Amino acid sequence: MGGVSGPIDPPRDGEGDRGAERRGGGGASHSLRRPEVYEARKARREMSLPEVLLWQRLKGSPQGIAFRKQHPIGPYRADFYCAATKLIIEVDGIGHDLGDRPEHDVYRTEKLERQGFSVVRVLASDVLHDPDAVADSLVVLASSPPPPPLRGGPPPRERGGS
Structure with a gap:
Protein backbone atom coordinates (compact mmCIF):
# COMPACT_ATOMS: atom_id res chain seq x y z
CA MET A 1 0.00 0.00 0.00
CA GLY A 2 1.41 3.29 -1.02
CA GLY A 3 -0.40 5.55 1.45
CA VAL A 4 0.85 8.29 3.71
CA SER A 5 1.57 7.17 7.21
CA GLY A 6 1.03 9.32 10.23
CA PRO A 7 -1.30 12.21 10.88
CA ILE A 8 -2.08 14.60 8.05
CA ASP A 9 -1.84 18.29 8.81
CA PRO A 10 -4.99 20.27 8.02
CA PRO A 11 -4.69 22.57 5.00
CA ARG A 12 -3.39 26.04 5.60
CA ASP A 13 -5.77 28.99 5.26
CA GLY A 14 -7.20 29.09 1.75
CA GLU A 15 -5.87 25.68 0.75
CA GLY A 16 -7.98 22.64 0.15
CA ASP A 17 -11.32 24.40 -0.28
CA ARG A 18 -12.27 23.18 -3.73
CA GLY A 19 -15.68 24.86 -3.52
CA ALA A 20 -14.12 28.30 -2.97
CA GLU A 21 -13.31 28.63 -6.65
CA ARG A 22 -16.92 27.95 -7.62
CA ARG A 23 -18.11 30.46 -5.03
CA GLY A 24 -15.87 33.23 -6.35
CA GLY A 25 -13.05 32.78 -3.85
CA GLY A 26 -9.90 30.79 -4.12
CA GLY A 27 -7.27 33.42 -4.79
CA ALA A 28 -5.98 35.15 -7.87
CA SER A 29 -6.38 32.43 -10.50
CA HIS A 30 -9.41 34.11 -12.10
CA SER A 31 -7.94 37.60 -12.17
CA LEU A 32 -4.69 36.39 -13.71
CA ARG A 33 -6.65 35.25 -16.73
CA ARG A 34 -8.30 38.67 -17.07
CA PRO A 35 -5.98 41.37 -15.74
CA GLU A 36 -8.46 44.12 -16.65
CA VAL A 37 -10.89 42.65 -14.10
CA TYR A 38 -8.18 42.59 -11.42
CA GLU A 39 -7.30 46.23 -12.18
CA ALA A 40 -10.97 47.27 -12.09
CA ARG A 41 -11.43 45.58 -8.71
CA LYS A 42 -8.37 47.36 -7.39
CA ALA A 43 -9.63 50.71 -8.75
CA ARG A 44 -12.99 50.19 -7.04
CA ARG A 45 -11.16 50.05 -3.71
CA GLU A 46 -9.05 53.13 -4.50
CA MET A 47 -11.59 55.60 -5.90
CA SER A 48 -10.94 59.35 -5.57
CA LEU A 49 -13.14 61.50 -3.32
CA PRO A 50 -15.17 62.91 -6.25
CA GLU A 51 -15.73 59.36 -7.54
CA VAL A 52 -16.84 58.18 -4.10
CA LEU A 53 -19.26 61.12 -3.74
CA LEU A 54 -20.72 60.44 -7.16
CA TRP A 55 -20.98 56.69 -6.56
CA GLN A 56 -22.87 57.29 -3.30
CA ARG A 57 -25.54 58.98 -5.42
CA LEU A 58 -25.51 56.65 -8.45
CA LYS A 59 -25.47 53.25 -6.72
CA GLY A 60 -28.75 51.50 -6.13
CA SER A 61 -30.16 52.35 -9.57
CA PRO A 62 -31.66 55.80 -9.01
CA GLN A 63 -34.90 56.14 -11.01
CA GLY A 64 -34.32 52.60 -12.30
CA ILE A 65 -31.05 53.49 -14.04
CA ALA A 66 -28.27 51.03 -13.19
CA PHE A 67 -24.68 52.23 -13.05
CA ARG A 68 -21.45 50.30 -12.62
CA LYS A 69 -18.27 51.73 -11.14
CA GLU A 90 -15.40 59.97 -16.70
CA VAL A 91 -14.55 62.11 -13.67
CA ASP A 92 -11.65 64.34 -14.69
CA GLY A 93 -9.40 65.82 -12.04
CA ILE A 94 -6.47 68.19 -12.50
CA GLY A 95 -4.31 65.34 -13.80
CA HIS A 96 -6.31 65.27 -17.02
CA ASP A 97 -4.93 68.73 -17.88
CA LEU A 98 -1.27 67.74 -17.57
CA GLY A 99 1.25 66.47 -20.11
CA ASP A 100 -0.12 64.46 -23.00
CA ARG A 101 -3.23 63.48 -21.04
CA PRO A 102 -5.62 65.81 -22.94
CA GLU A 103 -4.59 64.25 -26.27
CA HIS A 104 -4.87 60.76 -24.79
CA ASP A 105 -8.37 61.54 -23.47
CA VAL A 106 -9.50 62.83 -26.90
CA TYR A 107 -8.12 59.70 -28.62
CA ARG A 108 -9.77 57.41 -26.07
CA THR A 109 -13.12 59.21 -26.32
CA GLU A 110 -13.10 59.07 -30.14
CA LYS A 111 -12.22 55.38 -30.11
CA LEU A 112 -15.01 54.54 -27.65
CA GLU A 113 -17.55 56.63 -29.58
CA ARG A 114 -16.66 54.76 -32.78
CA GLN A 115 -17.59 51.58 -30.89
CA GLY A 116 -21.04 52.99 -30.12
CA PHE A 117 -20.47 54.35 -26.61
CA SER A 118 -21.35 57.86 -25.47
CA VAL A 119 -18.69 59.48 -23.29
CA VAL A 120 -19.40 62.26 -20.82
CA ARG A 121 -16.61 64.00 -18.94
CA VAL A 122 -17.40 65.57 -15.59
CA LEU A 123 -14.99 67.86 -13.76
CA ALA A 124 -14.01 66.57 -10.34
CA SER A 125 -14.35 70.12 -9.01
CA ASP A 126 -18.01 70.17 -10.12
CA VAL A 127 -18.64 66.92 -8.26
CA LEU A 128 -16.96 68.30 -5.13
CA PRO A 147 -28.86 59.10 -30.26
CA PRO A 148 -28.98 57.08 -33.46
CA PRO A 149 -25.58 56.16 -34.87
CA LEU A 150 -24.15 58.58 -37.39
CA ARG A 151 -24.10 57.38 -40.95
CA GLY A 152 -21.70 58.62 -43.57
CA GLY A 153 -22.85 60.78 -46.44
CA PRO A 154 -25.34 63.62 -46.86
CA PRO A 155 -28.87 63.49 -45.42
CA PRO A 156 -31.51 61.84 -47.61
CA ARG A 157 -33.22 64.04 -50.21
CA GLU A 158 -36.90 64.72 -50.17
CA ARG A 159 -38.87 62.86 -52.80
CA GLY A 160 -40.92 64.84 -55.16
CA GLY A 161 -40.66 67.50 -57.79
CA SER A 162 -37.62 69.59 -58.28
Missing part, protein backbone atom coordinates in the same frame (compact mmCIF):
# COMPACT_ATOMS: atom_id res chain seq x y z
CA GLN A 70 -14.77 51.20 -12.56
CA HIS A 71 -16.13 49.04 -15.37
CA PRO A 72 -13.63 47.51 -17.83
CA ILE A 73 -14.36 48.19 -21.50
CA GLY A 74 -11.71 46.61 -23.70
CA PRO A 75 -8.32 48.05 -22.76
CA TYR A 76 -9.99 50.93 -20.90
CA ARG A 77 -11.80 51.33 -17.61
CA ALA A 78 -14.79 53.64 -17.27
CA ASP A 79 -15.15 55.51 -13.98
CA PHE A 80 -18.91 54.84 -14.27
CA TYR A 81 -20.91 53.01 -16.90
CA CYS A 82 -24.63 52.68 -17.73
CA ALA A 83 -25.03 49.58 -19.89
CA ALA A 84 -28.64 50.34 -20.86
CA THR A 85 -27.59 53.42 -22.83
CA LYS A 86 -23.89 52.58 -23.34
CA LEU A 87 -23.01 55.76 -21.42
CA ILE A 88 -19.48 56.12 -20.08
CA ILE A 89 -18.92 58.73 -17.38
CA HIS A 129 -18.98 71.52 -5.37
CA ASP A 130 -22.43 69.93 -5.88
CA PRO A 131 -22.43 66.11 -6.16
CA ASP A 132 -26.24 65.92 -6.04
CA ALA A 133 -26.68 68.18 -9.07
CA VAL A 134 -24.03 66.29 -11.06
CA ALA A 135 -25.57 62.92 -10.19
CA ASP A 136 -29.08 64.15 -11.03
CA SER A 137 -27.94 65.41 -14.43
CA LEU A 138 -26.20 62.09 -15.16
CA VAL A 139 -29.32 60.10 -14.25
CA VAL A 140 -31.38 62.29 -16.61
CA LEU A 141 -28.78 61.84 -19.34
CA ALA A 142 -28.65 58.07 -18.83
CA SER A 143 -32.45 57.80 -18.91
CA SER A 144 -32.58 59.44 -22.35
CA PRO A 145 -32.42 57.10 -25.31
CA PRO A 146 -29.06 57.12 -27.03
